[in-house]
Amino acid sequence: MGLNKRIVPLVLLAAVTTSCFTRTALADAPNAPQPAAYGYYVDSWKNNTTSNMTPSTNPAIGVLSEYLKLWTPGTAWNNGTILNAPILNSNIQKSIDITNNRSEAEAHQAYLDDRRNQSYGIINGLGKYTDAFIAGANAGTSIPYDIPQDATTKKYDDKGNSNGNWAETNSNLGNMVNLVNVLRSSAASTTPAKSYYQYPRPWRWSTDVKVLPTLEPAKSTTPETDGGFPSGHTNAAYLAAIGLAYAFPERFQEMITRASELGYDRIVAGMHSPLDVMGGRMTSTAIAAAALNNPDNQIAKLAAYNDGRKLLAQSNASSVDRFSDYAKNKKNYTDRLTYGFPQIGDKSKAMIVPKGAEVLLETRLPYLDANQRRAVLATTGVQSGFPLLDDAEGWGRLNLFAAADGYGALLDKVNVNMDAAKGGFNALDIWKNDIAGNGSLVKNGTGTLKLIGNNSYSGGTEVDNGTLEMDSANALGSGKVNNNGGTITEAVAGAANIGSEFDQAPNSTLELSIGSKDDLLNIADKADLSGNLKLNFLNNYVPQDGTPIITYKKDGRTGQFTSLVTTGLPSNYKVSLDYNADNISLKLVDTNVVKVNTIAVSGKDGASSITTRGGKLQMLANVGPDNATDKSVTWSVLGADGKHTDLASIDQNGLLTALKDGNVQVVATAKDGSGVNGQTTVAISGQAVISTQPTDNSGNGGSNGNPSTPSNTNTTGSNTNTTTNNSGSNSNTTTNNTGNNSNSNNGGSSSSTINNTVNGSSNSTGSNTVKTSTSSLPKTGAMIDSNLLGLMGSLLVGAGSIGVFRRKRKED
Template sequence: MKSTRKYLSAALGLLLLSNSVVGNAATAASNGASIGASIELPPAPAWGHFVDNYKNSISANQSVYSNPVIRVLSGFQDLWEPGTSWDNGTKLNSSVLDYNIQYVANIAATRTAEDEQLAYLVDRRNQSYGATEGLGALADVYRDKTGTFTTITSIPDDATSVKYNDGNGSNKAGDSGSELGKMVDLIGTLRGNYASSNPAKNFYSYMRPYRWANDTSMIVPTLVPAISTTPATDGGFPSGHTNASYLASYALAYAVPERFQELLTRASEMGNSRIIAGMHSPLDVIGGRVMATALAAATLSDPDNAALKQDAYDQAHALLLTETGTAEDRFTDYEKNKAQFTQRLTYGFDQIQSTTEPMVVPKGAEVLLETRQPYLTGEQRRAVLATTGIASGYPVLDDPEGWGRLNLFAAADGYGAFDSDVTVTMDASKGGFHAADSWKNNIAGTGKLTKEGTGDLKLLGANTYSGGTQINAGTLESGSATALGSGDVVNNGGTLVEKAAGKMTIGGSFTQAANGTLELNVDSASDVLEIKGAVNANGKLQVNFQSSYVPSVGSVTLMSYGTGQQNGQFAAVEISGVPSQYNTQVVYQANQVVLEITNKSNSGGSTGSGNSNPSTPSPTPTPTPTPSFPVDPNSIGVTVTAKADANGNAEAVIDDAQIKTVTEQAQAIEAGSRIVTLTVEAADNAKAVGITLSKAAVTNLSNGKVDQVVVVTPFGTLTILSTTLNAIEKAAGSNIRFEVAKSGADTLTPEAKRLVGTRPVLDVSIESGASSLSTFGGGSIQIDIPYTPAQGEDTNAIVAYYIDNNGKPNVLNHSSYSNGKVTFITNHLSHYAVGYNKISFSDSSSHWGASFISYLAARDMISGSGSNQFAPNKSITRAEFAKILAGVAGAHVSGYTVSAFGDVKAGDWYLPYVSWAAEHKIVEGSSSNEFKPNVSISREEMAVMLKRFTDQADFTLPKTASAVTFADQSSISSWAADAVASLQQAEIISGKGANAFDPKGGATRAEAAKMLAVLHQNINKQ
């Protein structure tokens, strides 16, 4: 250990030995599989297994042999020997213990006001109440239904001199007689008679950090009144708050496994806040987590609690998860949750003992995954724990049974290795995780995976397991390039779904039987299934072109394989997402299978498979950029009236003569855009409005040099550019019918219902005969939905949502509200809704940047900094800015797993955002290959990133302001001068006082929000 210097009084009462706490957090993520892991029960210590005698954890038992909590934490005795009094023990490993206290000193010197606020609330509130925040949007629903409350609703003005206690002192925090009473009782049981940390505190008699420093300035000022006046009974190790927070969270996670990782992250946050508070050290918090993990497993394994835990789970799913909550969910960022939880497992301590000890799994630990992975057997859950545990050697964590090395966040993401063959059987009829689950870990090992049952299992990691993969039933989805490991893949009768971004590789051969289905989801021309060995084809091939990629005439490679190693053909082929004017044919070549796409006018073929060997395929053309829609056109119009039938369907037909007339009138316009507006007026009882044109009429418009056709209905307006109209005309076989229909909310998910409320929901379609024209050969349509904001609605938070086939809302981040309508542009037609996604931050509602913050937050482009705070005046870092910029771009960053910089590591929450920005040449590192993610970004660096982004997006910055020469123009770096000038003229960035730009100065989070919101709004207008 390096931190051996003493902590001394300084300006803040502390000497900061370093600017940040350093250590080996990344090492903690390594799993025991690489050094051997065992699911066999570890040998019982002399005192027995923890789960068998956890009820001996009582104050009367004050020794390693009599108290199971004291002995599970006995690794602390390698570091510290208790003395005869609270203040005279002996350090056995000074470097570890000095680092332990210095960590708190470093945090105390750098914590923010927001950190201190969170620390106060965690300290003073009932821990069971605090844990419910991990329920996200459902937190307030749970609290209301159970009567779980706190009297600490804010920080009193006199908190620095008066100690305030929570009026809710109950461990279970809620009412056992409530409709969720069993959930309440499960928390109370886990936090029951055997869960106190006091016996262990008394035994180890290790001081709190501020007593080691002899300086109470280490403590958050509002918590100084909470300092105990009896240090002899106020030990630091283990942390009682941390223990209670984890126990409550484990109880909630058992009942609501859908929030498993979020609840664990919240528990780790509560534990970490004890360090921020200055009340506890990292080792104290680690000890609290370990004892809580063992106590939770023991209590949940106890047969006396079997009925209670089942009742709690049933209540949660019948009465809680069916509700729609509105509370803020601070734990939506998976990568951030993972990085924070992983770092808090070891807090950067060096490994001080053997680093190669095999992972062992404690007796009963598998119960902790019982509801999270219900489709696995107990032995399989033990294997998951064994292959996801952290490496050995860390202080305190190498207890004989293995409690300290469990990594439950990683375990929730499935196996870390297949050390033997694994058969997974899932039953979709049981719902929940029985029906669908995702394994996100990078799975190693020599074993084989066999998928049985009707459920859907997704593999999302960079997997290297070599034993092969077999699908006998249900669905196995591969969501990464190497999801299926390095062995052979055999599909005997299920569905193998490829959903990787870009190329996916099967390391061996691929064989599919007659009852199997291979589903390829094609997002781009590079989206290819690469088979290293042979392909033995049979069964069904389903090819789905995604909405983001519409193929054109030519050849698309679907899969490749070894030359001459193709046997058999797929018995059936289905193709979706190809424009209707094209024919498709699957062709088997010497080393690949391609899809030939031809115009129907040039070929009489049809969708199917074949054995021809065509010439070299032509490349897929680059998609046309999203077009602009003029806002001040010349317009010629036709208005018709449609009567609604008994079902509310109103139909109108515009005859060819009318279309011919308006087309000729439009052609006579010499300057400006030629626009034809077709308006349908319908009675108030109409629920759907359709307008039909003949094929000849559409051809007339298409050939008549009309720039836009605008279809106006009472429910919405479609603006169709000439390029899109041409694609519709070519795809149409007969008459063309446009329909805009009101839709109900019955099929919406609870989340969608919450966001949409009573606002408009529309089905928009274009039909030709029996065919639906949902895409337009790369073209786009602008849709305007009339909407009058309710009183008090923030128009910045009004957005449009695309509703998918499962009723789930997907925010259209380029949608906006203006002048009584919500506008967005789309390249396909489907179900759309107007929604209200107002995300409020308690520290920003009256801030000058509130409107910009609201605008970005509503479109899921920014998030807060914790505790319902945005921290608008806090400096923004380079990593934070990269993340928001990726949100503005609508970037899908889940596939970015490799860092371009030496200081951006695997597990860092910002890695995918920085990697995305690096790939698109938006950011560059220093000469030492560093990105410096946590350094505040300078104003000129922001300007350069924004300019590079607009260049990459092919967006032309407007010049709405005159060029300015700043007073400190010479201070602007040469590499940033052009970017600053362009953004200044676009009114995205401006100077400060005295006409200074301050290029090297930082920007606040609010200033960054303004720049990005203005840029995004400009992009929407173009």
């Protein structure tokens, strides 16, 4: 073999992503077992003895036989042959990297996992039930948590509790203890395999692998009996963990994660390589399945499960749970299935499920039959092609963590019958995997099944009884959904989707959780509705009236829900449904709100008309009843025909402005959604526009014949007069008023006193203060407002008086 102090070259290989484990190649009949050269492990387990030392005669050697593609054992511990240098060099390099980068906490745990009995060591996988189990099982260890100061020079062995055992079979939880002992004594030794493969421990391969200083005293000095492959500690840890997980399946994933951690700690300690640990997982999985299938152990495993019910009932359990993080557990367990080795073999092999492996899920998925549990194992297994894992029976590719999360794919019609009266997972379970496949799911029984994955199975979903809960947007896959007599509920933040049609029978219930306007059930196709609808409003959310809750294909709905129940809304709200062309929306009535029932509209001070040009009128709305919650209104103005008009405008304060003559309807509409409005008629006049012709001033003293249109205002008393002079010479335009007159010039250019002048003569009978304008008169056909017309009339009267005066002087 030629052992080196350093492995050269060391091949650094890219880590494999966890996506390798989300799908596996699926055969048409994935449940059919295939025998290995030794037969089936569950049938030949007793042959794991040192008298059977070949892969074909010893199942514990045979299950690891893929290792022979990497390594050929020699005649002694130090003369084997490396067949795949990149993989085996990487194996040692991983050991170097891990041991040289371990934290103090990892080193501490690795010491404990080396020195303590593995059955005791994995107890803390029970989480908050750890101390309760230790007390109930009288479990104990002589290895304290605080590492002795002289551990670097003295080897400490675990002597167990006061009776020398890791726990007692005659204790309150003795049946759980017994099951662990049964699994660990079922021809479970790794000694024959170690002796056959003769693959040295990593610290014998390279001095760069750093064994914990506290474990130096534990290093063997006899390499010929101290093989590294497979790891015995890892094998024992998984056996104990699977035993406790069978009895207490509520901690199934946490227990096997703890076992995987103990295996990893063998690498941290420098005592084993990753391939050693992977081998230990494989042998233990097969040994556990053999023991649990053994007819002699049926009473023992049932009694252990019943003890687990006693442990579960201890509501005061409160130990620290190091494995409470599901995502972290999943990642760690998954990574440790392959330790980042690349796929070096055929990646497309169909998953094979070993004979009897389904028993490993017997208490975790109790509502599935044996064939269904085999299908779960088949659809959650590791992809093929990884070093060591492609054994003939399929033990290496089993992923028990993923299998505990339910199907990875539905290959045919899967009928799930859960009896809630049996409790445990029969009453409630969660499938967390992303479920693919062209099969269908049928939910039966009184229990509740929750689907949390991003599912794409296309065969459809039926709920005949019990409850099926959507905990993800695409929980029900892409097929048609039929609720034939059970309850479909959802707990999705945002939209939940039904990928095809949805039919609900009269004796069924659809239950939706609504915490925001985004919480919808989107039905991609038609909806045939009946039965019950229950709406659970969350987090004090009160939706607006008209908020959609279910959508479907336009004009694709038939039927209606026959009853509606709501929870979570304040008691003053009443809810009903509006069935629209492509959705169902909420109709909310707040019974604490007093709606408007009458509106009387009038003008201020009773006015009902506007007679001045551009005049304004403040409109008033008298809203009833007096205790109406919201008395605000929206103002609008319409013509006599009830349509939009340009006769007037109105602002939202109710101020009406006249624009043209005519009658308008002023409308006030309640803003509270009651639909109540009131209106009144307002007559508008004085807005008419007059067209005038030019005035001929000839004969009235105009010397140039230029047109002149004087505007006079002639009143008794104090008057305001405006005189407008045209361009050109026009000397006979005079305003003569009785009394004092003030004349305003639009141009405002000057103020002067003038005498009325006739033929150049001055008349001193009176004087006026006049403001004159130099602006030109409007041209022919121009529009002149009423004030200007009034002034023009006054000027014309004045001109007439001057004419009389001139004739009289001539006569004189």
